[in-house]
Amino acid sequence: MKNLTELSEGQKAKIVAINGDKRYLTRVTSIGLSIGCIVEMLQNVKPSPILVYGRDTMIALNRNESTQIMVEVI
């Protein structure tokens, strides 16, 4: 298990856990990143926000918070 920011570009992974306060959880799930969702890392360059592709959508995510999203590479 890795956190989302540890994925390298082009890698695909499945979200297995999301940590954080309730507000973060509702925000991140409402844009489509819920448990079981498959994402592809599009861009991961520090210190910019990360960019992933999931549920037909390109999504930009704050880097710090994204360490709370745990994934399994597939």
Place this chain on the structure above:
Amino acid sequence: MAERKIALLGQPNSGKSTIFNNLTGSRQHVGNWPGKTVEKKEGTFSYNGTTYTVADLPGSYSLSANSDEEVVTRNYIASGEAELVCILADASQLERSLFMLADYAGIQTPAMLVLTMTDVAMQKGRAVDTKVLEKKLGIPVVGMVAPERNEYDKFYKVLESAINQPRYLMTDELFMLYEEEALYQEALDLVPSVGIGQYSAQWLAAKLMDGDKVVAEMLDNKDVIAGFMEKAKNGSLITSDCKFAWIGNLIEGAVSKTKATSEILTKFDRAAISKTKGKWIAIGIVLAALCGSMVVAAPFMGIGFAIIPPLMSMVRTFVSSVGGPDWLASLINTSVCTPLGWVIAMVGFVFGVNLVFGYIEQVGYMARVSYVFDNTMNKLGLQGKSVMPLLMGFGCTMGGAAGARVLDNWGQKLLTMALVWAVPCGAIFSVVPTLATAFFGSGGVLVMIFLFALMFLHMFVTAKIFGRTLSPKENRVGLIMELPPYHKPRWKDLIRTTFGNVWGTFKKAFRVVVVISAIFWLLSYSFVAGEATILQRIGEVIEPVTKIFGLSWQSFMAFIASMISKEGVLGVFSAIYTGDGSIIEMATKVASADANITEIMAASISKAEGLALIVAVTFNVPCVVAIASTYQESHSMKWTVRIALYYVVTALILSGITYHIANLFM
């Protein structure tokens, strides 16, 4: 004529504003929700003898209570004011954007579903069968291309049937999924079984699992609720799982995939989102946008400035022909003719900016700007895309204010405008270097560098001060944003929405400019030739005070005149020191300054005062037209006045500090 009320609900980029603008055209009313820094947009339209009032609810990704926007949206739906809620979803990203519908499930207001961007979905090889969806959902479903005018017949027909035979979203299958969760059963026991108002028990229970504080406050038995909330820490992971499972079932059989997904990132996008290159591309595009808006504005500006002189001489001839006094002609000229020309020019420029920024937004590029500038702008409490209006401010402050429209959050929009005011505009660049060279010769370059340093300091402090209310810390959250796919521009729709409300924009701005100009006229008109104006007398009386800020009465008058226009500053000095020409005509740029004015100034004003004056003028409120355009965009007189007062005060403080420090060395 019957009157009905409906609401539009949808996620960002769902095409909600496009539909709202196409439905209502210029029959819109924009204000604020009572007590909230959230924009309230309502409009009306008629179809088949029925008048509909539409509320454009603020865009958010769900119906949780994480932001003021979401709370406002929910309260509005809960109030039952709207008879029907039109829920929007992007057909090209159906799975993700149906989340709003799933979050709505359990609210007992009739609904219909509008699928937008069906054309993009088709290009991606996704065909959506609305009939299948209708059957599964129990509510009317219509698919449409929102910017296409001829698509609205479909919409109107479905709307008419939806409002005359109200239908409710079928939620059984979603609730069955919920019921498999023990936590949900527990939550259901905590809420009234009949629900509260429009909210059903099931909706309340699901929200309680999400840890929704607003819902928790609606319930009795606080201790038990608090205990449950503690236990349900990850509740929203469960509910979202159920929602997406439900959506998955919905889509099955309703959406057919005919093509595999093509490459996600295009070559351009690779560059547009890259760390350094992306920023340069954004800056380049703002420059292009500035030129582009100038092109759109040019005819308006030409007409605006061209009509002033003939109008003025017409007024003069007319007034003297009926035996009216000179002051009357001057009053009409200052407070009606000049403002008329200026506001026509301003409207042109505002439209130019709106058209160009609208284009950038519509094709999907604006979100990329937001992404590449996120880290930078976050420090000021703003989203990345506010960098666009700020850069625009170097050209023209009103362009920056108009460009602030790209911010979807009212508080952040206002904060952006407040910061745009600190950015030296083109007019300042046309005056200040002349002044700086007059006082300091080649050292003028250092003055310009000093001004830029002050600008950053000003913006930083201003962002801190206004940010507390306009972008509160607790609302600042890490970026979670969709970068929409690039779309082809829809020129017809863009032009329609940009020019849709010419008259409204004009009226609003004109009123402000007329009032301020009339006040300025009263203060600076010499009723008896050779006698001091009210402004001069006040200036002389309070000179001991303005001296604290480093300004003599002459400089103070120039400072006041720079609120009308920046270009007029040299002329005002010319009128004061040479006794030639009136201050009003100089301030409004009707007459031109004495050719030797810079030498005269350098001879009569000390270097320290000169520097203080430059600072005071640069950081004063922008010109009267920019104030009007800020009011026009913010819809808030209270905030416009508040920001204006703040700028006058800070400009004086800055000039005071500059003067006293400079005095030690000069």
